[in-house]
Amino acid sequence: MTALVPTREDVSRSPGGGRRRQLALPASAAITIAALAGAGVLSLVVGATWVPVEAIWDSGHPLHPVVEARLERTVLGFAVGAALGLAGALMQGLTRNPLADPGILGVNAGATFAMVVGMTSFGLTAMGQFLPMAFLGAALAALLVHGIAAFGRDGATPMKLAITGAALSAGLASWTTGLLLADRKTMETFRFWQVGTIGGRGFEVLLTGLPFLVVGALLALAGARLLNTLALGEDLARGLGRHTTRDRVVIGVAIVLLAGTATALAGPIAFVGLVVPHVVRGLVGPDYARVLPFSMVAGAVLVVVADTVGRIVLPPSEVQVGIMAAVVGVPVFIALIRRTGRAL
Numbered sequence: 001m002t003a004l005v006p007t008r009e010d011v012s013r014s015p016g017g018g019r020r021r022q023l024a025l026p027a028s029a030a031i032t033i034a035a036l037a038g039a040g041v042l043s044l045v046v047g048a049t050w051v052p053v054e055a056i057w058d059s060g061h062p063l064h065p066v067v068e069a070r071l072e073r074t075v076l077g078f079a080v081g082a083a084l085g086l087a088g089a090l091m092q093g094l095t096r097n098p099l100a101d102p103g104i105l106g107v108n109a110g111a112t113f114a115m116v117v118g119m120t121s122f123g124l125t126a127m128g129q130f131l132p133m134a135f136l137g138a139a140l141a142a143l144l145v146h147g148i149a150a151f152g153r154d155g156a157t158p159m160k161l162a163i164t165g166a167a168l169s170a171g172l173a174s175w176t177t178g179l180l181l182a183d184r185k186t187m188e189t190f191r192f193w194q195v196g197t198i199g200g201r202g203f204e205v206l207l208t209g210l211p212f213l214v215v216g217a218l219l220a221l222a223g224a225r226l227l228n229t230l231a232l233g234e235d236l237a238r239g240l241g242r243h244t245t246r247d248r249v250v251i252g253v254a255i256v257l258l259a260g261t262a263t264a265l266a267g268p269i270a271f272v273g274l275v276v277p278h279v280v281r282g283l284v285g286p287d288y289a290r291v292l293p294f295s296m297v298a299g300a301v302l303v304v305v306a307d308t309v310g311r312i313v314l315p316p317s318e319v320q321v322g323i324m325a326a327v328v329g330v331p332v333f334i335a336l337i338r339r340t341g342r343a344l
Contacts, residue, residue, distance in 0.1 A: 025290070028283045032297045036078075039304040043074040047311045076198045076206050077307050077321070078300040080266045083213050085299020086220050087258040088273020089280070089291050093227035094251050097161055099333075101273035102138075102259035105165035108270065109172040110141025111263040112194070116176050119186045127208045130264045135212075138260035142252060144168060196267035196322020198307055209261040216257030220292060223251045227288040269322045271329020272299050278332070302328070 044067050045051045051070075055061040088101040095105075102108050114137025118124040124133065145168055149160040180187040226247045262269070276299045277291060284290040303321060306328065310319035 025284070028290075028294065031283070032294055032301070035301045036297055039301045039308070040074055040078070043077065043304050043308045044070050046308050048316055072203055072206075073198045073201065073307065074304060075203070076201050076265065077304040079206055079210070079213060080198060080262045080269065081272060081300040081303030082296040083216065083258040083262040083299070084269060084272040084303070085276040085280075085295040085297075086217060086292060087255050087262070088275075088299070089277040089288070089295040090220050090223070090227070090251055090255050090258075091273065092277050093230065093288055093291075094248060094255070095161055096230065098278070099162050099274065100165075101271070102255065102263075103268065103270035104162060104169070104274060106141040106145045106168040106172065107138045107255065107259045108263050108268040109169040109176075110137040110139075110144075111135075111260045112268050113137055113172040113176045114140075115264065116179050116186065116190060119189065120179050120183045125189075127205050127264065131209060131212065131261060134260040134264035135256055138263070139252075139256045141168060141172070142256065193267045195320040196269040196325070197320040198266050198303070199318065199320075201265065205265060209265050212257050212261040216254045216261065217296070219250055219254035220258065223247065223254065224288040224292050226251065227292075231286065231288075267320075267322055269303065269325050271325050271333060272302055275329050275332045276302060 041053065041056070044056055045053055047066075047070065049063065049066055051063045051066050052061070055063040056067050058064060084102065087107075091100040091102060091105060091107075092098060094100075111134040114133040115124075115130050117137075118130065118133040124130060145161060145165045148168075149155075149157070149164040152160070154160075180190055259273070276295050280291050280294045280298050284294055303325065306324035307321040310321055310324040313319055313324075
């Protein structure tokens with residue numbers, strides 16, 4: 001008997017059996033590349049001080065130092081956004097839950113809580129020390145959410161995962177606040193990081209987390225075929241010879257690396273991992289060989305644009321990117337709940 005192998009045509013069909021309308025790959029690539037370039041240019045020229053475009057490449061221009069300062073936060077924004085967008089796509093594919101993202105399923109809250117424990121209990125102050133704590137917290141939170149949701153007759157259904165993740169996130173947020181209230185010094189260090197920001201970090205912060213982001217991205221992109229197979233059902237995936245437990249562990253490690261590092265670098269930025277994969281699937285369809293790389297680009301664009309808008313909405317102060325991302329994400333989240341509630 002010839003083995004069944006899921007094809008791009010298989011995964012591009014909607015649950016009802018019909019095809020989904022999607023853009024051709026060249027058109028989608030052109031749109032995302034143009035958006036990425038546009039977001040980068042806007043981030044360099046827009047802010048409290050508006051910079052002429054020619055100052056970007058003219059090192060003798062009097063405003064070129066402003067461009068250099070903004071370049072650091074722009075590159076960091078691209079890296080953090082790409083990690084969150086990719087982690088959200090992985091989590092939605094792994095759980096087959098359209099409402100899954102690192103923020104909703106407790107991964108970001110776990111990383112945050114672990115970092116605060118490290119600051120208050122072990123006196124950690126350096127980014128290199130924060131990263132292992134963030135990974136540990138993210139991994140434990142992910143395991144706890146899935147373990148609790150798996151109890152019961154139906155196992156870890158999408159609805160149970162979402163409810164468990166929301167409950168765990170609320171609990172971890174309360175414990176995090178309690179630790180901070182008991183340590184005023186840590187609260188002063190933590191409060192600017194807590195809202196999610198990419199300003200004032202510097203290239204050295206990014207270089208600390210870059211190896212983890214690269215490894216996580218490589219593991220994620222290598223899992224596209226697995227996610228396509230899982231979309232056809234767990235039993236069929238096993239029938240096709242996939243070692244689903246091992247494959248889930250690999251994807252889980254990628255999620256922890258991406259979400260944990262992004263949270264350590266920029267703070268808990270919610271909704272990016274939720275919104276981006278849905279937008280991308282509307283452009284390129286549900287094939288994860290396309291969804292994953294396009295989610296990286298779209299996540300980078302969203303975070304950098306949100307950061308740029310946050311600089312100008314309430315002059316002369318800034319609105320942090322974590323807040324602006326939530327402003328975009330909450331309406332989309334509500335719309336997704338309305339659209340998918342019955343299916344969950």
